[in-house]
Amino acid sequence: MKVHVVSKNRYIGIVSESADPQSFKFVYSDDVSSDDYILGLHQKENISNYLFPIFDDLIPENKDKLDAIKASHSIKNTIGILLHLDNIHGSFEFYRDVKDIPQLNNQGIIQFNDVKFEILGDYAYPEILDDYNLVELPENNYSTSENTTLGLSGYQEKHAVLKDDINHVVTYAGKTQSEYFIKPFNIDFSNYNKAKMRFNTYKKHYYPYLLINEHIFMSLAKDFGFDVPYNGLIKDPNYNEYHLIVKRFDRYRTTYKFDHHTVNSFLGNIATDKYHTTVTDIIKGIQEKISSDDMLVLFKFIVFSIIISHGDLHAKNLSLIYCSNEFSDKKMRLAPMYDVLTTNIYHSSQNRNDIGIKVNNKLSNIRSSDLLYIAEIMNINNITAKKIIDDFCNKFLSSFEAHINKLPDKIKTLRIKASDYKDITLSGRYAQYLNNRKAYIEKYLVEKPAEKNIF
Ligand SMILES: Nc1ncnc2c1ncn2[C@@H]1O[C@H](COP(=O)(O)OP(=O)(O)OP(=O)(O)O)[C@@H](O)[C@H]1O
Ligand SMILES: [Mg+2]
Numbered sequence: 001m002k003v004h005v006v007s008k009n010r011y012i013g014i015v016s017e018s019a020d021p022q023s024f025k026f027v028y029s030d031d032v033s034s035d036d037y038i039l040g041l042h043q044k045e046n047i048s049n050y051l052f053p054i055f056d057d058l059i060p061e062n063k064d065k066l067d068a069i070k071a072s073h074s075i076k077n078t079i080g081i082l083l084h085l086d087n088i089h090g091s092f093e094f095y096r097d098v099k100d101i102p103q104l105n106n107q108g109i110i111q112f113n114d115v116k117f118e119i120l121g122d123y124a125y126p127e128i129l130d131d132y133n134l135v136e137l138p139e140n141n142y143s144t145s146e147n148t149t150l151g152l153s154g155y156q157e158k159h160a161v162l163k164d165d166i167n168h169v170v171t172y173a174g175k176t177q178s179e180y181f182i183k184p185f186n187i188d189f190s191n192y193n194k195a196k197m198r199f200n201t202y203k204k205h206y207y208p209y210l211l212i213n214e215h216i217f218m219s220l221a222k223d224f225g226f227d228v229p230y231n232g233l234i235k236d237p238n239y240n241e242y243h244l245i246v247k248r249f250d251r252y253r254t255t256y257k258f259d260h261h262t263v264n265s266f267l268g269n270i271a272t273d274k275y276h277t278t279v280t281d282i283i284k285g286i287q288e289k290i291s292s293d294d295m296l297v298l299f300k301f302i303v304f305s306i307i308i309s310h311g312d313l314h315a316k317n318l319s320l321i322y323c324s325n326e327f328s329d330k331k332m333r334l335a336p337m338y339d340v341l342t343t344n345i346y347h348s349s350q351n352r353n354d355i356g357i358k359v360n361n362k363l364s365n366i367r368s369s370d371l372l373y374i375a376e377i378m379n380i381n382n383i384t385a386k387k388i389i390d391d392f393c394n395k396f397l398s399s400f401e402a403h404i405n406k407l408p409d410k411i412k413t414l415r416i417k418a419s420d421y422k423d424i425t426l427s428g429r430y431a432q433y434l435n436n437r438k439a440y441i442e443k444y445l446v447e448k449p450a451e452k453n454i455f
Pocket of ligand 2: 154317
C-alpha cells in the first residue's frame with residue numbers, strides 16, 4: 001500500500017508498507033532537496049521494519065480504538081490508518097492518490113514566538129463552560145469511537161471541536177479544520193457502570209474526574225509560569241462528569257500550522273518506548289537542539305512534575321515545536337505543556353511514581369540531590385537549581401489549598417469511591433493529597449536549615 005504525504009503545504013513523497021515480512025519505505029519526491037529532509041528520514045529512500053516514528057507519533061495508541069477504526073474501514077495494515085486521520089498533528093496531510101491532493105499554495109511565514117500568546121489563548125482558572133452547549137460529540141461509551149480519528153495520538157480519546165464564543169456552542173468538528181479538541185471523560189474510568197463490581201476489582205482502572213485533575217494541574221502549571229494552552233471544563237449533558245476542551249498550540253488562526261514532535265519521536269522512538277526513555281536520555285538527545293533558556297524551563301518542569309507527582313510524565317508528554325512554519329526551518333523550541341496532572345490521587349501502579357520516566361535511575365523518592373544531578377547535566381548551576389527547587393516547593397505548599405478552593409462547590413463536592421463502603425469528596429481527596437505531598441517535600445526536597453552549633 002502507498003500513501004502520499006504532504007508536509008507544510010508541499011508534496012514531499014510516498015510512504016509504503018509491504019507485508020511478510022512487514023516493512024516500511026519512505027521515498028522523497030525528486031524536487032525535495034536533501035537539506036529539507038525531515039526528522040528521521042535522512043535518505044532519499046528510507047527503509048524500516050517498523051513505522052517511522054514521525055508517522056507513528058500520529059496514530060492513536062488505544063488498541064481498542066485502533067481495531068475499531070481498522071474494522072470500520074477494512075484496514076489490514078498500519079499506514080492505512082493515516083488516510084483516516086483528521087485535523088492532524090502539525091502540518092501533515094495524507095492522500096491515497098496524487099489526484100486527490102488539492103492545490104497547495106505557499107502560506108505566509110510566521111514565527112511561533114511572535115504569535116505565541118494568541119495561539120495559547122488566556123483564561124481565568126477555573127474555566128468552566130457552564131453556559132456553553134455541547135453538541136454532536138460522538139456518542140458511544142467515550143472509550144472507543146469509530147466516528148472520528150483526530151490525528152493527535154496518545155491513549156485517551158480526543159475529538160476535534162469548534163468553539164463558538166458568540167453563540168456559546170461547542171460542536172464536534174469532524175473533518176472541518178479546527179483550533180480546539182476535546183478530551184472526553186472515559187466512562188470506563190469513572191463512577192459509572194460499577195454498581196455490581198467490588199471496589200478491589202476496578203480500583204486500578206479507576207480515574208474519576210480525570211479531566212478536572214488535568215484542568216487543575218494545567219492551570220497550576222500556568223500559575224508557575226509555564227506556557228500552557230487554553231483549557232476549560234465542560235460538563236457532559238448526560239453524566240455528572242466533565243470533558244476538557246483544549247486549544248491547539250500547533251494552529252494559528254486555524255490555517256497556519258506549526259510542526260512539532262514528541263520528545264519520544266525526536267529521539268527516534270515509537271509509542272511503546274515512551275516510558276523507557278530516561279530524563280538523562282532526553283536531556284542528552286535534545287541539548288543541541290534547544291536553547292539554554294528552554295533547558296532551564298525543562299528543568300523547572302521536571303521539578304514541578306515531581307512536586308505534584310506527575311506519574312504519567314513520559315517521553316510523549318513533552319514536545320519540541322519548530323520556531324516557524326517555513327518549509328526549511330529546522331530550529332526548534334520546547335513546545336507548550338500539555339497532559340499535566342497528578343497520578344497520586346489514584347490507585348493505579350503509577351500512583352506510587354512521582355514521574356513516568358527515570359530521574360537518576362528513580363521513579364519515586366526522588367531527592368533534591370537527584371534533581372541537582374540532572375541540573376548539572378543540563379549545565380544549570382547548582383545555586384540556581386537549588387533556588388528553583390526551594391521556590392517551587394514553597395509556592396506549591398502555600399498556594400495549592402487556595403487553588404482547589406477556587407473550584408465551585410458543585411465540583412468540590414463530587415464524590416470519589418474510596419472502598420466498597422466509603423466515598424470521599426473531590427476536595428477531601430485533594431486535601432489528603434496535599435498532606436502527602438507536604439510530607440514528601442519535607443522529607444526529600446527541601447533542605448532543613450542546618451542546626452546552629454553554639455559550641
Ligand atoms: N494543545 C495541543 N496542541 C497541539 N497538540 C497537542 C496539544 N496537546 C497535546 N497535543 C499532542 O497530542 C498528543 C496527545 O495529547 P495528550 O498527551 O494530551 O493525550 P493523552 O491521550 O492524554 O496522552 P497519554 O497517552 O499520555 O495519556 C501529544 O503527545 C501531543 O503531541
Ligand atoms: Mg499524553
